[in-house]
Amino acid sequence: xxxxxxxxxxIYLLAFLFSIVYLxxxxxxxxxxxxxxxxxxxxxxxxxxEVISNFTAVILIWSKNRAKQVFKPKVPFEAYPDVDVxxxxxxxxxxxxxxxxxxxxNMKYPxxxxxxxxxxxxxxxxxxxxxxDKFHIGYIGLEENEHAKSGNLNNALVHTxxxxxxxxxxxxxxxxxxLLETVPYFVENERERKEDEDVKPLGFVQTPQSFYNADLFxxxxxxxxxxxxxxxxxxxxxxxxxxxxxxxxYTGSNTVISRKAIEDVGGFPTNTIxxxxxxxAQINSAGYKSISTxxxxxxxxxxxxxxxxxxxxxxxxxxxxxxxxxxRLITNKKLSFQQKLVFLNGYLYWWAFIRRLIYIxxxxxxxxxxxxxxxTNFWVLLLFWLPSYYFLHLCMQDLxxxxxxxxxxxxxxxxxxxxxxxxxxxxxxxxxxTKFKVTNKAASQSKKDLLYIIPHAVLLALxxxxxxxxxxxxxxxxxxxxxxxxxxxxTNIFNLTFSVLFFLGRPIYRKTERFLANNTIKVIYDxxxxxxxxxxxxxxxxxFAANEPLYFPENALLQFVVAKDDYTAHLKGKIVRVDSYTDxxxxxxxxxxxxxxxxxxxxxxxxxxxxxxxxxxxxxxETPFDRFFNNIQRRLNNVGKKAYVKEKFAKLxxxxxxxxxxxxxxxxxxxxxxxxxxxxxxxxSVKEMTLNLHGVIFHxxxxxxxxxASYEYRVENITELVxxxxxxxxxxxxxxxxxEIDDIGSNSYSH
Numbered sequence: 001x002x003x004x005x006x007x008x009x010x011i012y013l014l015a016f017l018f019s020i021v022y023l024x025x026x027x028x029x030x031x032x033x034x035x036x037x038x039x040x041x042x043x044x045x046x047x048x049x050e051v052i053s054n055f056t057a058v059i060l061i062w063s064k065n066r067a068k069q070v071f072k073p074k075v076p077f078e079a080y081p082d083v084d085v086x087x088x089x090x091x092x093x094x095x096x097x098x099x100x101x102x103x104x105x106n107m108k109y110p111x112x113x114x115x116x117x118x119x120x121x122x123x124x125x126x127x128x129x130x131x132x133d134k135f136h137i138g139y140i141g142l143e144e145n146e147h148a149k150s151g152n153l154n155n156a157l158v159h160t161x162x163x164x165x166x167x168x169x170x171x172x173x174x175x176x177x178x179l180l181e182t183v184p185y186f187v188e189n190e191r192e193r194k195e196d197e198d199v200k201p202l203g204f205v206q207t208p209q210s211f212y213n214a215d216l217f218x219x220x221x222x223x224x225x226x227x228x229x230x231x232x233x234x235x236x237x238x239x240x241x242x243x244x245x246x247x248x249x250y251t252g253s254n255t256v257i258s259r260k261a262i263e264d265v266g267g268f269p270t271n272t273i274x275x276x277x278x279x280x281a282q283i284n285s286a287g288y289k290s291i292s293t294x295x296x297x298x299x300x301x302x303x304x305x306x307x308x309x310x311x312x313x314x315x316x317x318x319x320x321x322x323x324x325x326x327x328r329l330i331t332n333k334k335l336s337f338q339q340k341l342v343f344l345n346g347y348l349y350w351w352a353f354i355r356r357l358i359y360i361x362x363x364x365x366x367x368x369x370x371x372x373x374x375x376t377n378f379w380v381l382l383l384f385w386l387p388s389y390y391f392l393h394l395c396m397q398d399l400x401x402x403x404x405x406x407x408x409x410x411x412x413x414x415x416x417x418x419x420x421x422x423x424x425x426x427x428x429x430x431x432x433x434t435k436f437k438v439t440n441k442a443a444s445q446s447k448k449d450l451l452y453i454i455p456h457a458v459l460l461a462l463x464x465x466x467x468x469x470x471x472x473x474x475x476x477x478x479x480x481x482x483x484x485x486x487x488x489x490x491t492n493i494f495n496l497t498f499s500v501l502f503f504l505g506r507p508i509y510r511k512t513e514r515f516l517a518n519n520t521i522k523v524i525y526d527x528x529x530x531x532x533x534x535x536x537x538x539x540x541x542x543x544f545a546a547n548e549p550l551y552f553p554e555n556a557l558l559q560f561v562v563a564k565d566d567y568t569a570h571l572k573g574k575i576v577r578v579d580s581y582t583d584x585x586x587x588x589x590x591x592x593x594x595x596x597x598x599x600x601x602x603x604x605x606x607x608x609x610x611x612x613x614x615x616x617x618x619x620x621x622e623t624p625f626d627r628f629f630n631n632i633q634r635r636l637n638n639v640g641k642k643a644y645v646k647e648k649f650a651k652l653x654x655x656x657x658x659x660x661x662x663x664x665x666x667x668x669x670x671x672x673x674x675x676x677x678x679x680x681x682x683x684x685s686v687k688e689m690t691l692n693l694h695g696v697i698f699h700x701x702x703x704x705x706x707x708x709a710s711y712e713y714r715v716e717n718i719t720e721l722v723x724x725x726x727x728x729x730x731x732x733x734x735x736x737x738x739x740e741i742d743d744i745g746s747n748s749y750s751h
Contacts, residue, residue: 008398012061015391019054022388026050032375039365043373046362049355052348054392059345061395063241070243070291072181073188077110080183082162083256085117088152092170094127096301101135102600103173103298103607108180115179116162122152149252150268150275157267162259169253172300173212173607176565181297182207182256203288204257204280206248208235210296212611213513216309217412220502222634223627226619229302230412233404236616238345239292245338246289249346250280254298261288271326273433274319281327281343285334296610304508306449313416314423314433317350321427353420356413360459360496363488367466378481385484402617407624414495415502418455453503460496463489494628501631512539516612519605522561525552534562535586536613537606541573543588548735549650550585551672551722558589562605569594569602577646580671582738585650649673652734658693667693668710670734673718675700678710689713696726 026047032039085104089097101119109115117137121128124141132139140159145151153167164186168174182205189202209231214224228236235251242248250257252275262268265282272278280290303309324347329340365371374381396406427433467489470482479486517537521544523530530550535543542562552558552575560571573589594602610616651671658665666678675691675698677683684705691698698721700713721727 011391011394011398012065015061015388015395016058018388018391019058022384023047023051023054025384026374030374030376032372034375035372039371039373042358042362042365042371043375045358046373049358052351052355056345056348056352057392057396059341060238062341063238063244066244067241068244070240070293072293073184075184075187075191079187080110080114080179081164081187082114082116083109083164083166083179083183084156084160084162084259085115085166085168086120086153086156086160087118087168087170088120088122088149088156089128089170090122090149090152094131097128097170098131099173099603099607100168100170101131101137102603103175104168105135105137106176106604106608107174107178108176114162116160118156118160120152120156122148122155147270148273148275150270153275154267154270157259157262164256165259165262166256167253168298169300172253172298174254174298175296176604176608178207178254178297179256181293181295185291186256186258200246200287200289201261202258203261203283203286203290204248204250204255206239206250206280206290206292207254207297208232208239208293208295209251209254210235210299210610211302212299212515212607212614213301213304214614215302216304216306217415217502218614219304219508220504220506221498221627222506222631224614226615226622226627227408228403228615228617231302232616233401233409235292236294236296237401237403240294242342243291245336245342246291247284247335247339247342248280248290248292249342250276250283250290252276253300254296257283258288261286264288269323269326272319272323273315274323277320277346278323278326281323281335284339285327285332287334299607299610305446306452306503306505310416310419310452313420317353317420317424318427318433320346320350321424322432350420350424352413353417354424356410356417357421359488360414360417360463360492363485363492364459364462364466367470367485367489368462378484381484402620404618405624408618410491411495411498411624414456414492415499418459419452449505450503453500456496456499456503460493460500463493463496467493494624498624498628498631501635504635510538512541513611514538514541514613515606517542517564517605519562519564521563523550524559524561525556537562539603539606541576541588541590542571543586546585546587546650547583548585549580549652549672549731550587551650551718552587553719554648554673557592560589562602564605565608567601567604567608569598569605571598571602575648578648578650580647580651580653583735587650588646647671652731654734656734670731672722673715674703674712675715676706676710676712680709683711694730696721696724696730 030043031047032043035043085107087097087100087104097119101117104117107115117135118140119128119132119137120140120142122142122145124143129139129141138160140156142152142155145155147154157165164183166174166179166182185205186202189199192199193201211229211231215229215231217230218224218227239248239251261283262279264286265279268275269278269282284290303312324343327335327343329335329343329347332340335343362373365373423433467486470485470489471479474482514536515538517534519534519537521532521534521542523532523544530546532544532546535545537543542560544560555574557572557574560573562569562571571591571594573591575587576590577588579586579588649671651669653669654667656667658667663679663681668676668678670676683689683702687702689700691700697717699716701716703712703714705711715721
C-alpha cells in the first residue's frame with residue numbers, strides 16, 4: 001500500500017465516516033413512507049443507488065491505495081517458449097483481417113520459428129483460407145459453430161499445442177513488440193515458481209484495449225485532442241489497479257494466456273456471451289494470477305456509429321451479469337475476498353446506468369410532478385449530506401485520473417443510461433440473451449441515428465421545465481432552501497445537454513484514419529530528390545513538410561520512399577492541397593494504388609505503434625465546461641460555413657513594396673503559378689505584363705481582379721523559371737526575410 005500523508009488519511013477516514021452516517025440517516029429517516037407506493041418504491045431505489053455509488057467509490061479508493069507497479073522482467077532469449085497466435089474471425093472483411101495478419105507476421109521474437117500464427121475462422125471461408133496461405137500461416141476453419149467465439153477458440157486449441165496462446169480479435173492489430181512485452185512475464189513466473197512453490201502460476205497477461213480511430217465520445221463531442229478513448233479508463237486505469245489483487249480482467253484480445261490455465265478450467269466457457277470476462281475469473285478461481293500492463297501493444301477499430309456501440313455495450317452488460325451469476329461470485333470459495341470485490345465492481349459498473357437514470361428522474365419527479373421521493377427538510381439535509389459529499393469529493397479529486405474525471409464519467413453514463421438499463425435489468429432477473437452478436441465495425445452513420453436522441457431530449461426538456469417551475473415565484477430564502485434541488489437539476493441539465501450533442505453527431509469525411517507520423521520521406525520528381533519528413537499518414541494519403549516552398553506542377557505524379565524502423569515503402573501520389581505557414585509548407589498527397597508488397601510494408605509504417613493523433617491522457621487544463629462551450633462554438637461555426645478552398649501550390653505570403661518606373665506595386669503572395677499584387681493604379685485593363693523582379697523576368701497574364709486594388713496573375717513562364725538559380729535565390733531570400741527583401745536588382749514593368 002502506498003504511503004499517505006496524515007492529512008490525506010484523515011480526509012479518507014472522514015469521507016468514509018460521514019458517508020456511513022449519511023446513508024444510515026437516509027435509510028431510517030428520509031424514505032417517503034407517507035407518500036404513494038410509487039414514491040416509496042422510487043425512494044428505496046434512490047437510496048439503493050446512493051449506497052452502491054458510495055460502495056464503488058470506496059472500492060476505487062481502496063484499489064488505488066493498494067496499487068502496485070508491474071515491471072517487465074528481463075529474461076534470456078533462449079528461454080522464450082513457443083506461442084500460438086490465434087486470430088479469431090467471424091464475418092469480418094478480408095481487407096480488415098489482412099492488417100491484423102500482416103502485423104502478426106511482423107511480430108518480433110528471438111526465434112520466429114517458435115511463433116505459430118493461425119486464423120481461426122468460424123465461417124470456413126475460402127477467401128480467408130487463401131489469405132492464410134498467402135502469408136504462409138495456419139488456417140483453422142469451422143462449420144456449424146454453436147458457441148460463437150468460445151466455440152471458435154476451443155476448436156483452435158484442439159488443433160494447436162504451444163504452452164502460450166495469444167488471442168486477437170480480427171480488427172486488433174498487434175504492434176511488433178507485443179510478444180517481447182508480454183511473454184517475459186511467463187518466463188520469469190516459471191523461474192520464480194521453481195524457487196518458491198508458493199508463488200502463484202501466471203494465468204494471463206492482458207494489454208490495454210487500444211484503438212487507432214477516435215471513438216464516438218471523442219469524435220461527436222469534438223474532443224479528439226483533449227480526452228482519451230472512453231475505454232482507456234478501464235483498460236489503463238482500473239484493470240491495472242486489479243494487479244494488486246492478482247485479478248486483472250481478461251478483455252478478449254491483445255492477451256497472452258497459459259494453455260494449461262485454459263485447460264484447467266475446461267476451455268473457453270460456452271454458457272455466456274462474454275466468454276473473456278468469465279474465462280479470466282475462472283482462471284483466477286483455479287489458483288492462477290493475472291496481470292494487466294499499462295502501455296498499449298495493439299490497436300483496433302472502435303465502432304463509428306451509434307447502433308453498433310449500443311449493441312456492443314448491451315452485449316457486454318448482459319454478458320458480465322450472466323457471467324457473475326455463472327461464477328456464483330458471492331459463494332465462490334476459490335476466489336479471495338479482494339478478487340471477489342474486483343469482479344463485483346465489474347458487475348456493479350453495469351448497474352451504474354440504472355443508477356444514473358434514477359438520479360436524473362428523482363428531481364424531475366419532485367420539481368415537475370410534485371412526487372416526493374426524499375422526505376426531509378433543507379437544514380437536516382445539509383447537516384447529513386453536505387459533509388459526506390464534500391469529503392468524498394475531496395477524495396475523488398485527490399485520486400482523479402489522468403484519463404477521466406468524475407464529471408466526464410457521469411456524462412458517459414448519462415449517454416448510455418436510457419439504452420442499457422432495461423437489458424441489464426432483464427438479464428439480472430434471468431431473462432437472457434444467449435446469441436452472440438459480433439460488433440459491426442464497418443457500419444456507417446445514418447440519419448436514423450438521430451432517433452436515439454429522443455430519450456435524452458425528453459429528459460432534458462423535463463429538467464429545464466422542472467428548473468423553471470421549481471424556482472418560479474421564489475425569492476430570497478426560498479431560493480436558498482431549494483438550492484439542493486436546483487443544483488441537482490442543473491447538474492443533470494449539463495450532462496443531458498452533452499448527451500444531446502453526442503447524439504446530434506458529426507459528419508465523417510475521412511475514409512481511413514489519419515496518424516501523426518514524423519517519418520523520413522524521400523520525395524522524387526523530375527530527377528529531383530528532396531529528403532523531408534511526414535506530418536501524418538493514412539492508408540490512402542499522407543502529408544509531408546518542407547521548410548521552403550517547393551514547386552510541383554498540377555497533377556504531377558510524385559514518387560515517395562517512406563521509411564520507419566525496419567519498414568520501407570515505395571509509393572506514388574498526387575498533390576491535392578498545400579497548407580502554407582510562416583516557416584513551413586505542408587503538402588497533402590492522394591496516393592495511387594499501391595502494389596501489394598509495398599502496401600504490406602506501408603501498413604506496418606502506419607499501424608505499428610499507437611496513433612499519436614489521439615491523446616492517451618486528458619488535457620488537465622480543459623474542464624468539462626470548456627469542452628461544453630467548445631462544442632457549442634464548433635457547431636455554430638459550421639452553420640453556413642463555405643467549403644474550404646484547397647490550394648494546390650505552396651504559397652509565400654508577402655508584403656513587399658516594389659518601385660517601378662511609373663508607379664509602385666505591392667507584392668502580396670507568390671505561389672509559383674500565380675502572383676498576387678496590389679496597386680493604386682487600375683490594372684484591370686492590363687491583361688498581360690512582363691515584370692522584372694530583382695532580375696527575374698515574370699511573364700504574367702491576368703486571371704482575376706480580387707478587389708478594387710488587388711489582382712491575381714498567372715505566371716506564364718513558370719516552367720522555364722522554376723529551374724533557374726535566379727528564381728531559387730529570389731524565393732530563398734523571400735523566405736528568409738519573411739516575404740520582404742532589399743532591392744538586389746532592377747525592377748521594371750512593361751505590357
